[in-house]
Amino acid sequence: MKLPFLRPLLAALLMSAGLAQATAPNDEASVRKNLDTFFGTQAVESVKKTPYGGLYEVVLKSGELIYTDAAVSYLIDGQLIDAKTKRNITQARLNQLQKIDFATLPLDQAIKQVKGNGKRVVASFEDPNCGYCKRLAKDLQGLKDATVYTFLYPILSPDSTEKSRNIWCSKDKAAAWNDWMTGNKTPAAAPAGCDTTAIDKNVALGQKLRVSGTPTIFTADGNRLPGAVPLAQLEQAMTQAAGGKDASK
Known part of the structure; x- marks a missing residue:
């Protein structure tokens, strides 16, 4: 999700170059300081010098990745491609930044479905x-030999929260989820006293x-797949993860 004020600020900076200096210290601390001044807040998570054209990689606390020079005389909001290898440096770095430690996921807060031998995990x-x-959900009906953990993550509307709670409180969570997602069968109302704190914890975890969007998928090696990727792509990523290979490369 882009910072709502980023692009207007970028345009203003490119026009005025207000932070440009004739001689600016070539260090990461100076870059961070100038960026904090530019944004008017401490929006920067990290700054790192790159081997490309004197650029600095800037990771914002929002998760965005941009580039600048030592004097912060301009900002680049786009893709950095290595012309020699044709590798998308920006995407590779984003993949790295977006990885998680899968082992730390609280799987007890998710709906569990085991298909076949359940060897591959997502x-x-x-x-x-x-x-x-x-x-x-419909595509996953054809998934074989996998264990699927679904974290109910209601972020679209109050109705999403209500449905999530009703599904979580169902006697058979997986059946209630699939009935709704693939058959449009509304889940029964949650019984009084049902503990739905898992839903709130999922929102905080997400x-x-x-x-920032659903669905967001994580394979066992921690790689992130945003959106409803085609089943063939998901199968490939899961198989690579199960084999100890990094699907982001």
């Missing part, structure tokens, strides 16, 4: 009213992991 954050999530 987790997803999904909203019950998300159209792409429904498409993914925000911590910067899950």
